[in-house]
Amino acid sequence: MSALAARIPRPHSSLVRSLGLVVLAGAVLLIASEALGAYDELQLANGAYYFAVLAGLTVLIGLSGQISLGHGALMAVGAYTVALLIGDERWALVPALLAAVVVTTLVGVLVGAAATRLRGPYLAGATLAFAVGLPALADKYTSLLGGENGLVINPPTPPSGLGANFPLERWEAWIACAGALVVLFTMNNLVHSGVGRSFRAVRDDEIAASLCGLHVGRVQTVAFVVSAACAGLGGGLLAVVLQLASPGAFALQLSLSLLTAVVLGGLGSILGAVWGAAVLVLLPGWTNDIAHSFSLSTQVSANLPLAIYGLVLILAMLVWPSGIQGAVRVAVSRIRERHAPGAGESSP
Amino acid sequence: MTRFIDLTLNGISTGAIYALVALALVLTWRATRIVNFAQGGMLMITTFIASSTIASSGSYWLGFAVALVCGLVLGAVVERGLMRRVEGGPPLNAVIVALGLLILLQALAGMIWGNTPRSFPPAFSIRGYDVGGTRVLFSPNNTFTVLVVVVVAAGLAVLFRGTALGLKMRAAAFQPEVARMLGVRVGRMFTLGWALAALVGSLAGLLVAPEVFVGPNQFDPILIFGFTAAVLGGLDSPVGAVVGGVVLGLALSYVSGYEGSSLVTLAALVILIAVLMIRPRGLFSSVQERRV
Amino acid sequence: MALLEIERLTIDYGPVRAVDGVTLAVEEGSVTAVLGANGAGKTSLLRTISGLERASGGRVQLDGQDILGVAVEDIARHGLAHVPEGRGVIAELSTEENLRLGGLWRGAGAAPLSDMYELFPPLRERRTQLAASLSGGERQMLSIGRALMARPRVLLLDEPSLGLAPLVSAQIMQLISSLATARKLAVLLVEQNARSALSIADRGVVLNLGRVVADDAAQALAADEGLRQAYLGF
Numbered sequence: 045m046s047a048l049a050a051r052i053p054r055p056h057s058s059l060v061r062s063l064g065l066v067v068l069a070g071a072v073l074l075i076a077s078e079a080l081g082a083y084d085e086l087q088l089a090n091g092a093y094y095f096a097v098l099a100g101l102t103v104l105i106g107l108s109g110q111i112s113l114g115h116g117a118l119m120a121v122g123a124y125t126v127a128l129l130i131g132d133e134r135w136a137l138v139p140a141l142l143a144a145v146v147v148t149t150l151v152g153v154l155v156g157a158a159a160t161r162l163r164g165p166y167l168a169g170a171t172l173a174f175a176v177g178l179p180a181l182a183d184k185y186t187s188l189l190g191g192e193n194g195l196v197i198n199p200p201t202p203p204s205g206l207g208a209n210f211p212l213e214r215w216e217a218w219i220a221c222a223g224a225l226v227v228l229f230t231m232n233n234l235v236h237s238g239v240g241r242s243f244r245a246v247r248d249d250e251i252a253a254s255l256c257g258l259h260v261g262r263v264q265t266v267a268f269v270v271s272a273a274c275a276g277l278g279g280g281l282l283a284v285v286l287q288l289a290s291p292g293a294f295a296l297q298l299s300l301s302l303l304t305a306v307v308l309g310g311l312g313s314i315l316g317a318v319w320g321a322a323v324l325v326l327l328p329g330w331t332n333d334i335a336h337s338f339s340l341s342t343q344v345s346a347n348l349p350l351a352i353y354g355l356v357l358i359l360a361m362l363v364w365p366s367g368i369q370g371a372v373r374v375a376v377s378r379i380r381e382r383h384a385p386g387a388g389e390s391s392p
Numbered sequence: 393m394t395r396f397i398d399l400t401l402n403g404i405s406t407g408a409i410y411a412l413v414a415l416a417l418v419l420t421w422r423a424t425r426i427v428n429f430a431q432g433g434m435l436m437i438t439t440f441i442a443s444s445t446i447a448s449s450g451s452y453w454l455g456f457a458v459a460l461v462c463g464l465v466l467g468a469v470v471e472r473g474l475m476r477r478v479e480g481g482p483p484l485n486a487v488i489v490a491l492g493l494l495i496l497l498q499a500l501a502g503m504i505w506g507n508t509p510r511s512f513p514p515a516f517s518i519r520g521y522d523v524g525g526t527r528v529l530f531s532p533n534n535t536f537t538v539l540v541v542v543v544v545a546a547g548l549a550v551l552f553r554g555t556a557l558g559l560k561m562r563a564a565a566f567q568p569e570v571a572r573m574l575g576v577r578v579g580r581m582f583t584l585g586w587a588l589a590a591l592v593g594s595l596a597g598l599l600v601a602p603e604v605f606v607g608p609n610q611f612d613p614i615l616i617f618g619f620t621a622a623v624l625g626g627l628d629s630p631v632g633a634v635v636g637g638v639v640l641g642l643a644l645s646y647v648s649g650y651e652g653s654s655l656v657t658l659a660a661l662v663i664l665i666a667v668l669m670i671r672p673r674g675l676f677s678s679v680q681e682r683r684v
Numbered sequence: 685m686a687l688l689e690i691e692r693l694t695i696d697y698g699p700v701r702a703v704d705g706v707t708l709a710v711e712e713g714s715v716t717a718v719l720g721a722n723g724a725g726k727t728s729l730l731r732t733i734s735g736l737e738r739a740s741g742g743r744v745q746l747d748g749q750d751i752l753g754v755a756v757e758d759i760a761r762h763g764l765a766h767v768p769e770g771r772g773v774i775a776e777l778s779t780e781e782n783l784r785l786g787g788l789w790r791g792a793g794a795a796p797l798s799d800m801y802e803l804f805p806p807l808r809e810r811r812t813q814l815a816a817s818l819s820g821g822e823r824q825m826l827s828i829g830r831a832l833m834a835r836p837r838v839l840l841l842d843e844p845s846l847g848l849a850p851l852v853s854a855q856i857m858q859l860i861s862s863l864a865t866a867r868k869l870a871v872l873l874v875e876q877n878a879r880s881a882l883s884i885a886d887r888g889v890v891l892n893l894g895r896v897v898a899d900d901a902a903q904a905l906a907a908d909e910g911l912r913q914a915y916l917g918f
Contacts (some may be wrong), residue, residue: 088426111484113491158665164483165427166668168491169619172429176616177657184654296612300495307488344503347608351499357492361485362477556788563774563785570772573734574833575760575789 056290066229073221074368077214085213086285087325092220093281094321096227098305099314100274103231105303106312109247110159114171115275116299117178118155120289121148122279127195127289128188137200138286141223144280145273152272156265179291194290197283220281227274232314232321234270243267267280297350304353307360310373327352398529399649400642405534407641412596413618414625414633415544416589420564421627424471424479429490432615433497434470435597436608438462440505442598443512443606452513459594467590471583479582487504498608518602530673537599544592545634552630561585562651589664613657617644622666626674635676685748687712687732688737688764688838693742695728695894704894705742710870710887712837715861717881717902718874719916720891726874727769729891730840733872734766735759746838761789765831769842771823773830775816779807782815782826787833793894800829803859821852828856832863838870839863845877851879857884878916882906890915 077085079234101115122144129135129143155174159167182189202215234240245253246263254260283289305324310316328349335345413431420428428434438459446455474493478486516532553559563571564581572578596618597611604610621640625632640663645657667674686709695703703725709717718726731737733744735756744752757759760766765786774782780797787794801808804825810818818826823849824844831839841860861884864871875881882888888905890898892915898905905911912918 105484109484111487122543158669161672162668165429165487166623166672168487169427169616169623170661170664173657173661174621176612177661180654180657184652198597234438296609297495300491303488303491304495343506346507347499347502350495351503354492354494354499355495357495358489360472361489361492425888454706535888556784559777559781559785560788566776567772567774569756570738570768570774571785572756573736573760573766573768574786574830576785641860 062232085217089217089220091325092224097278098317100271102306104271114174118275119279120294122276123283123289126280126283131197139223148276156268160261182291401530403642403645407638409638412623416593417588419623430493433494435593438594439597463590463594467587471586501608509605512601514602626677629676632676691743714886715871717885724891725894763837765836766840771827780811786830
């Protein structure tokens with residue numbers, strides 16, 4: 045009986061748990077970044093902004109059951125907003141990032157409203173068109189958006205309080221990680237909240253959900269908007285870290301890589317988004333090393349990460365639909381069962 | 393005025409290519425209720441094979457024929473080996489598998505042939521016809537393109553409406569369980585549907601390659617345009633695919649001519665959204681779909 | 685040996701046993717009715733015989749050949765026709781296309797269309813119309829006609845009178861009876877309308893919760909008041 049009572053979610057405990065998670069993660073990142081060299085700091089920064097967009101995307105696809113192939117384009121919206129505000133208008137960092145989130149959220153409202161009427165392959169096709177079409181705008185409005193070369197921004201300078209020799213890369217990593225932690229806190233709360241439950245309810249059975257009083261279209265739009273906000277922040281952070289916003293970075297391949305990352309990490313799981321971000325950041329390096337040791341041509345090694353993404357997507361759907369996080373969950377529950385046989389069902 | 397005529401003629405010939413891609417998508421949708429997002433990748437591969445064949449043999453038509461045969465084989469292999477496992481399941485799974493195949497094919501093409509787009513010869517002259525002293529924006533090659541679409545559409549119509557095989561394929565598509573109870577080998581019908589679809593896709597690739605060049609990502613836009621045309625016409629209507637293709641080709645030609653070519657994909661997106669909002673089943677669909 | 689023989693057939697859906705050790709036989713030229721309340725396992729029985737579902741145990745023999753585990757389309761090509769619950773008419777095809785479809789695997793050996801139009805005159809009037817526009821009774825005729833195109837030896841019928849007006853339903857029943865005799869078919873008829881089924885059947889098998897509770901000549905079952913009231917509702 046007490047086991048049952050322990051499983052009833054208490055309203056404030058998830059907030060506290062999220063806060064604890066963020067503090068823990070923040071501490072780990074802080075300690076880790078002190079020990080890393082410049083290259084690894086940048087990898088960490090990359091991982092952080094990937095996590096930001098992946099957290100939103102995995103909630104969208106895994107929790108609310110809507111597919112989007114257009115989140116690369118949404119990242120572009122965030123990146124270009126930041127690039128325009130910091131570069132031309134000389135805004136400060138935090139307001140620019142906030143603005144990126146707001147602008148992308150507005151775009152997300154439009155896309156999300158259209159998306160609620162669409163299902164499965166139609167939604168995929170529409171977001172695909174969005175992903176391919178939006179970056180082309182840079183070519184149309186070259187004076188404003190910089191055309192093929194994109195927009196360059198000055199690197200963010202570390203505040204004087206941290207010392208004159210504070211490495212730029214570490215500062216960028218801190219900025220990106222701060223953004224990632226904000227996303228972690230928000231999304232972890234969301235997943236465990238009533239809003240998160242409404243996503244799942246609508247995903248599993250729209251008719252039943254609407255009979256329970258949920259407005260299906262509204263819930264789905266909220267899911268889209270939330271994921272768009274995450275993508276906007278991710279894109280904005282990308283612009284800050286790379287000091288560049290160009291159409292080439294946001295081609296269709298980005299959207300497809302993001303999809304692979306959430307599928308691989310485990311759809312609907314925030315922790316899965318961490319695994320996915322790690323893969324996106326580390327895989328190109330690993331495949332380069334493999335290509336080197338097998339003396340493969342650049343032609344082969346350059347395409348190797350993509351080939352692996354393609355294989356992963358196919359295999360994941362056929363063999364391993366719940367991704368890394370799913371496998372972890374199964375392993376954990378098996379360990380639990382071994383320690384407490386007959387204790388009941390495995391953990392969620 | 394001549395500009396308008398030129399844009400119209402251009403729209404018809406590009407529309408013919410969109411119609412072919414749309415037909416390929418309609419064929420796989422009708423056969424197995426799957427939108428083959430990998431179609432763009434499959435026709436890219438067969439066009440690359442054609443390109444290599446032409447380069448080594450010197451004969452365009454040999455390359456053409458090889459591409460068509462490879463299309464048939466590729467379509468059959470993809471359905472039997474891969475899509476069979478996700479047919480009838482949640483639509484999202486099939487979408488993701490198709491996308492995975494698309495990425496994989498593009499990466500493989502990059503590995504084998506490199507990422508630099510290469511040129512591809514047209515079947516016939518691309519010099520516009522001389523009409524009363526002015527050169528029109530419609531060439532013998534464009535005529536060939538339109539003829540191909542007409543022949544393919546007519547051929548498919550005859551196949552589906554007039555032959556026993558076509559009847560079996562339609563039955564397998566509409567009600568696979570009932571068809572099996574009537575002795576139809578439904579699995580073979582699915583494979584055949586995909587093989588035909590890939591064949592039609594190969595044709596589209598060969599016809600559009602001179603314009604877009606051959607490279608792993610060069611065919612992404614026509615996948616989108618083909619999908620939009622298919623949705624416009626109705627995903628389960630071959631007639632709709634052809635009409636949708638031509639309508640889309642005309643619309644995008646005018647956009648490109650008067651507003652610039654970089655807005656073309658966004659224009660397609662707008663049309664796609666408009667169709668899905670206003671009339672989700674498309675112009676020619678006879679099927680009642682409660683939601684899209 | 686009977687044309688269709690079922691021996692200790694067992695069908696499980698996960699932990700639920702839908703059919704438990706059913707044994708019955710259908711002679712050629714006869715109609716055997718399978719009766720019982722909803723959920724008694726009747727439809728599962730038919731679907732497993734025609735191969736749509738898998739059995740957990742037992743044997744099904746068609747003219748001496750084991751057909752459990754054989755693919756649906758191959759069982760059909762062995763001469764078994766299944767007219768499913770709800771008719772299974774393909775709405776997007778025309779009446780004539782539906783009929784032709786039934787005989788395709790037979791090729792030249794199929795029954796001519798004119799035979800079916802003679803048997804079911806209303807279908808001739810609607811031959812080019814889409815099957816979606818047919819009434820319930822016409823769909824039932826179409827479904828049976830389509831099954832007959834392949835000249836089957838065994839005919840499985842799942843609730844042919846469902847949703848039909850009593851008069852039409854009676855006509856269909858009569859038709860089934862005369863077809864069985866005239867074409868030497870082994871007919872296995874699942875029906876909820878037990879009275880109607882027993883009036884034309886030669887034998888009756890009553891299922892309750894997946895088990896056979898009675899297997900006798902149809903007239904004997906019809907006469908057994910206790911049985912009728914307990915399982916058949918009349």
